[in-house]
Amino acid sequence: MFVTYTRTFIPLFYQYAIDKILADLKPETKADAILDHESSLPALFKDFINIGDSGLQKLLFLVILLLILQVIRAVFMFIRGRSNAVFSESIAYKMRVKLYDHIQNLSYSYHTHAETGDLIQRSTSDIDTVRRFVGMQLPEVFRILFLFTFTLIQMLRIHVAMTFISLIVVPFIFTFAYIFFKRIQSVFTETEESEGKMSTALQENLTGIRVVKAFANEKHEINKFDSLSRKYSDNIQRIINSMAVYWSSSDLIIFFQIITTIVAGAYFTINGMLSLGNFVAFISYITFILWPIRQLGRVIVDFGKSSVSLNRIEEVLSEEDEYEHEANNMKTPDIRGKVEFRNVSFQFDDANEPTLKNVSFKINQGETIAVIGKTGSGKSTLAHLLVRLYDYTSGSIKIDGTELREIDKKWARNHIGIILQEPFLFSRSIFENIGILSDKDKMLEEEIYQAAQIASVHNDILDFEEGYKTLVGERGVTLSGGQKQRVAIARMLVKNIPILIFDDSLSAVDTETDLSIRNALKQRSDDLTKIIITHRISTAMEADRIIVLEDGEIAEMGSHDELVNNSRIYKKIWEIQGSVQGDFNQSFSKEEGEDNDAK
Template sequence: MKEFKKLLKFMEGYKIIYLFGMISIIISQIITTVTPLLIRTTIDSIIGEEPITSSIIQSGVNLLGGKEYLKNNLWIIGLTLILVALLRGIFLYLKNTLSSKSAENTTKNIRDNLYDHIQRLPYEYHVKSETGELIQKCTSDVETIKRFLAIQLVEVAGSISMLIFISYVMFNLNVKMALISMVILPITFTFSVVFFNRVKKDFEASDEAEARLSTTLQENLTGVRVVKAFSRQKFEVDKFDEKNREYRDLTYKLIKNLSTYWSFSDFLSMSQVGLVITMGSYWTVKGDISLGTLVAFTSYINMLIWPIRQMGRTLTDMGKAFVSVKRIEEIFNEPIEILEENHKKPNIKGSITFENVYFEYEQNKPVLKDVSFKVKPGQTIALIGPTGSGKSSLVHLLPRLYDYNKGSIKIDNIELKNIDKKWIRRNVGLVLQEPFLYAKTIKENIRLSDPTMIDNKVFEASKIASIHEDIISFEKGYETFVGERGVSLSGGQKQRMAIARTIINQCPIVIFDDSLSAVDTETDISIRTALRKRKNKSTTIIISHRISTVAEADLILVLDKGRIIQRGNHNSLIKEEGLYKRVYEIQNSLDDSDKDLRLNA
C-alpha cells in the first residue's frame, strides 16, 4: 500500500525505536498467554489429579517446589500470577514509551519538512492556496498520523502476535474447542475489511469539510474589521453556519457508519463467546475436556475478541491516517521553487531594460504584451493605468516572483533569468499595496531582514518613510507592540512602516506597488523628497493612480490591457491626447472643487 510506504518514509530515523516498541508488545502478548495456562494447570493438575503433559510446564512446577508443595501453598501460584502481570506491565510500559517517542519525533519531522517545503513553494502557489486548508493539513492531519503511530499501528503487531500465540496454545489444548473458538472470526475479519474500504471515503469527505470550515473561520478572523465596517456579521454567520452544517452532516454520516460497525461486531463477538461457553460446558459435563481447559478457553476467547473488535478501530484510524498522509503528500508533491544558486550574483547598480516582454498566468491569456522600456540607474519610473492593466504583474517580474514567457528583461545588461533568485530578491525591495506586519515591536518589524541592525539605521529609514514622529509619540516608542497584522496602527502608519522596512536594506532597485495610496498627499511628497535626497539613490519604480505621485518621475509609462500605450514625462504627457491627460484633468478638476469647498466652508 503506497500510503503505508509514505508513512514509513516519514519515520526515517526512528524506525528502530518503533521496532523495539513492537517487540515489547509482542513479548507482553506472549506473557499474556501464560496466565490462562497457569490457571488451567492449577485447576487440573495441582488441585486436580490430571498429569502435566507439557515438559515446559512441568519444569516450571518443579522450579516452584513440585506439585504437592504447590497444592499445600497455593499462595505461590497467586504470587506467580502477580509477577507475570508485573512483567507484562513492564513490557507494555516500554511499548507505550518507545512507540510514543517514535511517533512524536516522526510528527516533528513531518511538521519541520512541511514548513520547510511550504517556505520553498513558489509565490504562485501561495497566491492560489487557501490558508485555512494549509493550516489544517499542518495541524489536524499531522495529529491524526501521530495518534495512529502512537496507538494503533503498534497494536497491529500486538493483535497479530496475540492471534498467533493464542491459536497455537488453543490447538495444543484441544482441537475441537479451538475450531469452535474461531468459527466466527473470519466473518468478523471480512466485515472489518469491507467496512474499512467504505469508511475511508467518509473520513476524506469529513476532513475536506473541516478544511473548508477552517478556511471560513480564518478568513473571518483575518477580515473582522471589514466585516464590522460593512455590517456583514449576519452574512458571515450564515456562511459559517452553512460550512459548519456541512461538516456536521458528513461527520454524523461517518459516526452512523461507525455505530453500525461496532454494533454488528459486538453481536459477532458475543456470539463467539456464547458458542465457546455453551459447547465447552457441554463437553466438560460429558468429560471430553477438563474444567481447567474450559476456563482457559473462556479466557483465551476473550483475549481473541479484543484484537478482532479493535481491528475495526485500527482499520478506521488507519483509514484516517492514510487520508491525512495523502493530504499532506499533496503539499510535498507541489514542485518547489528552483532558486538556481549557481546563477550569477552581479553587483547591481539599477539599470533595467525590458525588450518585447510577454507574460501570462494562464496559457494563451497574456497579461503583458510586447512591453519595452529602459531605465538608467537612480532614475524614477512611474506606472499608471486602469485596474487590470498589468502594472503589478510587470513589477512582480523583477524580483522573479514570476518568470516572463517571451522577450528579455536585463538588469545591468545581464539577462534576469540568469541571475540567482535569492540574490535578485535581496537587491529588489518591494513595498506591497497591502502591507503585512508581524505581531512584534515596531523596531523588530522595521529591521526584520537583519535583527542585528543598529538603531540609527532604523531611525533613518523611519524618517525617510515619514513615520519616525508617529513612532516616538507612542508611549513605548520603537518598543511598541503592534499586534497581529499591525492591528493597532492606522492604514497609513502600517504602510509607512512597510516602506521603512524595505528601504532600510538600501536595495539598488525599490518598487512601490501602489503603496503610497494609503498616505495623504503631504506625506506622499515628504517620502518621495526624502528618497530623492538620500545617498546612493536607488532606481525607483512607483505604481500609483495619483498623478501628483507620479508627476516628478523621470519616465512615466501608461499601461492599458497589458500594453504600453503612452510614455514620457509629466509635461509631455499632459500635452498629448490620451489616457494620462484625461486622468490628469479629472483629478485636477476634483482638486479645484475641493479647494472651493474649503474656501466656502
C-alpha cells in the same frame, strides 16, 4: 512482542492451578492421563512450582510467580507506552517541520489560489490525526497480530479441534471489517474537506473582522459558518451511525462465537477429552482473539482518518518547490540597478489572454520610473515579474546585463525590494517589524530610526505611548493605512537594496508626505533605482520617465512635460485629477473664507 507473548501465559496459570493443584485427581480420568504432555505451562515455571510438596505451597508459589511475571510485564508495558509516545511525537514534529518548510518554498501563484484555513488544518489537525494513529492504533495493529499468533500457538498445543471451533467467525469478522472500511472511507474524505472549509471560513472572518463590523455583516457570517458547521456535523454523524452498526454487528458475531466455544468446550470436558483447566484456558484465549479483532473497527476508523489526512498532506508536499528545480549554477551577480525589459509577455495559466504584451523599456541605475494605468492594465504584474514572484512567458528581462531567469530567486529578492499596496505587518513591536528584514543579528537603533525618518513615520511612532515598543496588533490593525505603508517602507529601507519597487504603496499617504518620502530617498542615495506604480499623477510627475500601461501594453512613455503636451491617455488623466484637485482647493478656500467672515 514481549508484553503480548507473556500475556498468553496467564491462562496457563489458571489451567495449572485448576488441573494440578485444586482439582480432585481421583479417580483418574482420560483427561488426567494426558495432562502431563498437554500442560502448556513452560517447564521452568513448573519446576519452580513443584518445589513445594503440598497443594497450598504450590498455589502460593504459583501466585508469587504470577506476580513476578506481571511486574516484569508492567515494566515492559511502561517502556512500550513511552516508546510509542516518543516515536509518534517525533514523527509528528518532523512532519510539521517538513510541511511548513515546504509551504514556505511554494510559489506565490500557489498561495494566491490556496485557502489559508485549509493549509492551517493540514499543518495541525491532519498531522495530529496521523500522530494519534501512529502512537495508538499502529501499535494496536501489531498487538492484535502478535496476540492472535501467540494465542493460536497456545491453543493448538492444548486442543486442535477446539482451536478450529473457536476461530469459526474470524474470517467473517475480517471480511465485515474490510467492507466497513471501504464504505466509510469516502465519508472520511468528505468530513476532512468540510472541516477545512469550516476552518477557512473561521480564519477569514477573524482576519476581516473590521470589515464585518463596519458593514454590520455579523448575521451573514454567522449563517455562513452555521451552514458549514452543520455540514461538518452531518458528516460526523454519518461516521457515528456507521460505527454503531459495526459495533453492534461485531458484538453479535463475537457473542455467537463465545457461545459456540463454551458449548463445544463443555461437551469435550464432559466426555473426558478436555480437562477443566484447559476448558477455562480456552475461554480466556477466545477473548484474547475475538475482542482485539473487534477493535479492528477502531483501528479502521483511525486508519481511514489518517489515510485521508496523509493524502491531504501529500497533496501539499507534491506541489513543486519553487527553489528545488532551479539549476545548480544559478547566478548571483552584482546588482546595481540597471533594468531592461525586451518584448516581455506574461499570461496566467488560467487566463485566456496575456496580462502583459511585448513590453520593452530600459531603466538606468539611479533613475526613477513611474508606471500608471487603469486597474487591470498589468502594473502589479510587471512588479511581480521583477522579483520573480512570476516568471515571464516570453521575452527577456535583464538586471545589469544578466538574464533574470538565470539569477537565483532568493538572490534577486534580496536585492530587489517590493513594497505592496496592502503591506503585511507581524504581530510584534514596531521596532521588530522595521528590523525584521535586516541581515544583521542585531539591528542598531540608529539604523531603525533613520529608516523611519526617511519613511516619514518616525514622529508618528514617537507619539505612541510606548514609542517603537508599541505592538502593532495582528496584521497591523492598530495602525492607520498610511502608517502601515510607511512602516513597510521603513522595513524595506533597512536592507539598503539597489532596486526599490513601490507597488501603489504611497496611496494611503497624503501628497505632502508622499513628496517628503521621495525627497528623502533621493537625498539618501543617487544610485537607488526606484519603480513607482501609482494612480496619482502628483506622484508620477516627479519621475524621470513615466510609463503608461493600457491593456498590458505600453501605450505612452516619456517625462511628465512630454506626456502632458504630446499624449492622449496621460493628458486626460492629468486633466481629470487636476480638475478634481482644483475643485477641492476652491471649495476648501471658500469654506475657509466663510469661516473667517463668521469670526
